[in-house]
Amino acid sequence: MRHFTQSAALAAVIALGLAGSALAQDAVPPGEQPVDPYVQSNANAGAKPMDDTRVFEAFRGKDGLVRIAADTVDRSMADPRIKEIFATTDVPRLKRTLAEQFCYVLGGGCAYSGRDMAAVHKDMGVTNRDMNALIENLQLAMDKEGVPFFAQNKLLAKLAPMQRSVVER
Amino acid sequence: MRRQLLKALGLAAVVAGTLGCAAGATAAEIETGGKLLLTGGVSSLEGGAGGGLATWAVIAGNETNNGVGGKVHATYVDVSDYTLRAAGAAVGLHDRIELSVARQEFDTGATGAKLGLGKGFTFKQDIVGVKLRVLGDAVYEQDTWVPQVSIGAQYKKNNQDAIVRAIGGRKDSGVDYYVAATKLVLDKSLVLSGAMRLTKANQTGLLGFGGDKNDSYTAQFEGSAGLLLSKRLAVGAEYRTKPSNLGFAREDDWVDLFAAYAINKTVSVTAAYVDLGEIATFKDQRGVYISLQAGF
Numbered sequence: 001m002r003h004f005t006q007s008a009a010l011a012a013v014i015a016l017g018l019a020g021s022a023l024a025q026d027a028v029p030p031g032e033q034p035v036d037p038y039v040q041s042n043a044n045a046g047a048k049p050m051d052d053t054r055v056f057e058a059f060r061g062k063d064g065l066v067r068i069a070a071d072t073v074d075r076s077m078a079d080p081r082i083k084e085i086f087a088t089t090d091v092p093r094l095k096r097t098l099a100e101q102f103c104y105v106l107g108g109g110c111a112y113s114g115r116d117m118a119a120v121h122k123d124m125g126v127t128n129r130d131m132n133a134l135i136e137n138l139q140l141a142m143d144k145e146g147v148p149f150f151a152q153n154k155l156l157a158k159l160a161p162m163q164r165s166v167v168e169r
Numbered sequence: 170m171r172r173q174l175l176k177a178l179g180l181a182a183v184v185a186g187t188l189g190c191a192a193g194a195t196a197a198e199i200e201t202g203g204k205l206l207l208t209g210g211v212s213s214l215e216g217g218a219g220g221g222l223a224t225w226a227v228i229a230g231n232e233t234n235n236g237v238g239g240k241v242h243a244t245y246v247d248v249s250d251y252t253l254r255a256a257g258a259a260v261g262l263h264d265r266i267e268l269s270v271a272r273q274e275f276d277t278g279a280t281g282a283k284l285g286l287g288k289g290f291t292f293k294q295d296i297v298g299v300k301l302r303v304l305g306d307a308v309y310e311q312d313t314w315v316p317q318v319s320i321g322a323q324y325k326k327n328n329q330d331a332i333v334r335a336i337g338g339r340k341d342s343g344v345d346y347y348v349a350a351t352k353l354v355l356d357k358s359l360v361l362s363g364a365m366r367l368t369k370a371n372q373t374g375l376l377g378f379g380g381d382k383n384d385s386y387t388a389q390f391e392g393s394a395g396l397l398l399s400k401r402l403a404v405g406a407e408y409r410t411k412p413s414n415l416g417f418a419r420e421d422d423w424v425d426l427f428a429a430y431a432i433n434k435t436v437s438v439t440a441a442y443v444d445l446g447e448i449a450t451f452k453d454q455r456g457v458y459i460s461l462q463a464g465f
Contacts, residue, residue, distance in 0.1 A: 047312075128233035128264075129203030136205070139400060149399055150358050156311075157355035163309040169235070 032093040038115050045112040046165065047105040047158040056106040058151035059142075062099070065108070069099035071141035072134070081133040085124060105158045117165035126166050135159075200236040201465050206400050206431045208308050208353070209261070211439045212242035212462045215323055215373065216257035216271030217298050221427050221441055221458060223391035223407045225362045226319035226351035228302055229269065230261030230464055231434060237262055240464030248445055248456035250280040253375075257296070267300040267321075275375040280451060286332065292375050298323040300349075307351045307360075316352035316361075323347075325374035336449075337415045338377030339384050343369050349391075360403065364391040371414050372448060380414030387412045401431045421446020425458060437462045 028034050042049075050056070059065055073095050077086045086094075097114030104112040114120065135156065142152045210227040213219030218229040218240070230238020238261040246253040257271030273294045281290035300321035307317035323345045327333060330341035349364035367386045369378040379385075389412060395405030406426050413420040427441035441458035448454045 127203070127235055129200065129235065132203055132205050132233070149397070153355045153358045153397070158311070160309045160355060161312040163306075 029092070029096065032096070033090045035090075035093070035115075038119070040113050042104055042112050044114060044116040044119075045101045045104045046117045046162045049105055050107040050154070050158070053107050055151050055154045056103070056108040059102070059106060059147050059155070060145060062103050062108055062110065064145050064147070065102045065106070066095075066099045068138070068141045068145050068147075069102060070095045071144060072138045073098065075137035075140060076134055079133060079137060082130050085126065085130060102155065106155060117162045121166045121168070123168075125168055127169055128163070128167050131163055131167055200232070201238060202231045202434065203233040203236060204231045204238070204264075205308065206434065207397075207403060207429065207437070209238070209240070209464070210351075211429045211437060212240055212244070212257065212259065212460060214244060214246075214253075214255055214271075214273070215296050215298065216242075216269035217259055217267055217300055217321065217323075218261075220362060220393040220395065220405070220407050220429075221439055221460065222409050222423050222425050222443070223362060223393045224300075224321070224347060224349055224364050224366075225393065226300075226302065226305075226317045226349040226364075227307055228261040228264050228267045228300065228319070229259035230264075230267075232261050232264055234264050236264075238264075238465055240462055242460055242462040244458065244460040246443060246456065246458045248443065248448075248454035250278070250451040250454060251448060252276045252278060259298075265302050267298070267319075269296075269298040269300070271296040271298075273373075273375060275372075277449075280449075284449060292332070293328040294325055294374050295328075296323050296325045296374070305350075307353050308355075311353075311355050314352070316350040318348065318350045320348050321346070325370060325378070327374055327377055329377075333377030336376065336417050337381035338371055339369075339379030341377055343374060343378030345370060345374075347391075358397040360393070360395040360397065360405070362391075362393040365389070366391060368412065369414065370412070372411070372420060376415065376449065381416045383412065383414045395427075395429070402428065404428045418450040419447050427458070435463055435465065437464075 077083050100110050100112045103110035209230060210218040210225045213224050214222055217224055218227045219225040229240045232238030241258045244255040253275050255271055255273040259267055259269035261267050275292040277286060277290045279288055282288040300319050302319045305315045305317040326342040333341050345366055345368040347364050347366040351362040353360050366389045368389055369386055371377050371380060389410045391409045393405060393407045395403040397403050409423040411420050411422055423445050425441040425443040427439055429439045431437040439460040443458045445454040
């Protein structure tokens with residue numbers, strides 16, 4: 001009987017431990033869908049952060065980037081050229097991780113919690129034309145936020161090499 | 170003069186229509202468009218994609234690796250003692266191969282009489298070009314200094330064989346070979362391009378090929394530097410060295426200051442101030458360069 005109690009306590013501890021680690025991995029932010037587990041790392045952002053924070057400031061900080069990311073996604077989902085790509089997308093998650101990615105690469109001090117670019121875009125069949133359409137939507141979103149053209153290009157310079165991981169055909 | 174410019178524009182429009190129809194017919198299988206504004210360069214004087222006077226490594230048209238694109242242009246250059254009209258078309262295949270044609274008309278106007286050629290004497294030249302992108306991507310590869318590199322050739326045929334020979338030229342046709350490297354430095358909103366051209370052409374071939382002073386190929390340089398001021402507007406400068414093969418007149422390097430403006434994805438305009446130096450004994454040939462382009 002005491003033996004059983006001990007075992008039960010051990011099992012409970014193990015279960016709690018597992019639940020704890022699962023919670024760290026799978027904590028689903030409100031409004032988002034669960035995703036398969038993956039290793040979170042800032043390296044997944046696909047670019048090294050800038051040292052100079054002036055560009056981040058030109059984007060009006062994290063708040064500006066949240067607006068720009070959301071507007072880029074909204075425009076792309078309404079864009080006949082590429083909207084089909086987003087048919088099954090978890091939109092709140094995409095907006096959140098996109099803002100994190102922009103913030104991280106602009107040296108804004110955010111952590112990027114999303115997957116890497118190759119994993120995110122795997123089997124989507126994204127073309128250069130699709131990627132350029134998204135860039136155009138991003139440019140419109142940055143224009144709307146009032147980001148100066150030269151600062152816009154500094155973010156685009158960070159994102160452009162991701163074409164290698166994003167474009168499949 | 171105005172009528173000839175209109176003719177050139179008319180020709181460009183006809184070619185644009187033809188290319189447009191061809192694009193429409195195959196749209197189901199091969200996609201068109203997709204490049205970002207101005208990333209295909211503008212039309213160079215010799216027909217292919219470039220900066221104006223200089224040839225670049227970018228491929229003409231708005232297409233990406235999965236499609237076809239094309240561009241037509243009409244260009245008018247008016248300097249102190251001469252005018253030059255040019256019109257042409259280029260097709261880009263899969264952002265990899267570019268085929269181009271151009272006709273140039275070098276009108277000596279009143280200067281023709283002073284040169285003993287007769288008032289309004291005009292040299293005409295046809296150019297057929299091919300360009301192949303061999304490595305790099307000028308736009309996406311922003312994490313490396315490696316530029317987009319293309320190689321190309323231009324066959325040029327002048328219609329004034331007798332005059333070309335009379336002024337010391339050796340042939341009325343020739344082939345230029347070049348390698349061009351172009352890089353968008355997005356971080357700095359700059360576009361840089363350089364090309365090395367092997368040529369015998371006198372005034373790009375308008376005064377024939379080879380000469381009494383030199384009849385060998387020489388390596389010449391073409392460089393462009395542009396600053397992007399917006400998605401639609403780039404300003405910059407170009408420099409193009411030239412051989413000096415003819416004994417009767419020195420040939421100078423060419424320089425220009427340009428502004429290229431994309432009205433939309435179809436139409437763009439280039440305006441430049443050009444200094445073409447000495448042409449056929451007439452010095453300081455400075456003036457304007459206007460080019461209208463339409464593409465898909």
